[in-house]
Amino acid sequence: MEQLNSTEVTSNNSSSPGPSPLVSWDSSTLAPVVVLSFCFLVGVPGNIAVIILKPNWQHLSSLSQNLMLNLAISDMVCLLPLPLWIYSFLYNWIFGLVACKLLAYLVYCCLYSSLLTVTVLSVQRYLQVVYLHKSLHDVGNKRLLVLLWLVGMILSIPALLVRQPIEEKHMTLCQAKYSSHAQWVAVLLSESLVGLVSFSVVAFAYICLHRRVNQTAFFNHPKTTRLVTSIIVTLFALWMPHHIINLLGVAAISVKNEGLLSFCIDSWNIVGALTFVNSCLNPLLYAFASRSMCTVCQKPENKYCC
Numbered sequence: 001m002e003q004l005n006s007t008e009v010t011s012n013n014s015s016s017p018g019p020s021p022l023v024s025w026d027s028s029t030l031a032p033v034v035v036l037s038f039c040f041l042v043g044v045p046g047n048i049a050v051i052i053l054k055p056n057w058q059h060l061s062s063l064s065q066n067l068m069l070n071l072a073i074s075d076m077v078c079l080l081p082l083p084l085w086i087y088s089f090l091y092n093w094i095f096g097l098v099a100c101k102l103l104a105y106l107v108y109c110c111l112y113s114s115l116l117t118v119t120v121l122s123v124q125r126y127l128q129v130v131y132l133h134k135s136l137h138d139v140g141n142k143r144l145l146v147l148l149w150l151v152g153m154i155l156s157i158p159a160l161l162v163r164q165p166i167e168e169k170h171m172t173l174c175q176a177k178y179s180s181h182a183q184w185v186a187v188l189l190s191e192s193l194v195g196l197v198s199f200s201v202v203a204f205a206y207i208c209l210h211r212r213v214n215q216t217a218f219f220n221h222p223k224t225t226r227l228v229t230s231i232i233v234t235l236f237a238l239w240m241p242h243h244i245i246n247l248l249g250v251a252a253i254s255v256k257n258e259g260l261l262s263f264c265i266d267s268w269n270i271v272g273a274l275t276f277v278n279s280c281l282n283p284l285l286y287a288f289a290s291r292s293m294c295t296v297c298q299k300p301e302n303k304y305c306c
Helices: 006-012 027-053 062-079 082-090 096-130 141-155 157-162 181-212 222-255 258-287 290-295
Strands: 163-168 171-176
Touching (some): 027 082, 157 181, 222 258
């Protein structure tokens, strides 16, 4: 997601008079391209299938159905612009300033909406499984979804402000350009703070759910245990590298460590591409596997349990 600050590297790459039509493809370029291509080819059809088929959703409450539909829509919209980013990695960003800002803003909105929806889903399942008569229904389905998108739009404002086409390494890329080191640090910290808080809530909800009902049939069900474990491990594995690199970048900027900063710059595209894998895997984790989460905790008097 976040990429290098052009003010820090432009002077080292100014020997070229302009962007070339074709760049040298090294591992730092090809790795994100391969990951993003996989996400587009697998994630878009998967999320479309979830939106159309709504697999096993008859066992879910209306709130959970709306949340998972919102998750699928967020992930699909997030993945749809990937061919443009893939093209810009391999060649040049040729779509102009407005498209750069708006597409970056759209992707961030969808990523934040997806992450926040996953967080709310974890809280909803915890309340419904551990406290069968409590849920988030009182908030209101529509108001909750509007709130999720509104928060995502607010959190995405930095992308709208700092993204612009930048000439770097003989090519033009849609990247972030910061006015100062303080702005750079603030964006990285805010982005990582949201991610770490969301992951903490998800992990806390599922771990507490596991501990509270560990002696019941719920976690004696192997498929459900694997599903809960996969949710936490996948979210951690795909998002944590990005936040770790962000925090290392903050440290490098603060202490002016050029070597560490160079490592972060080289890593941002790769770890940023991994965050899209989460949008690719969400249909499997939340939609197609949701029935196993609910049927094992369902009671005769409760038509919906998740």
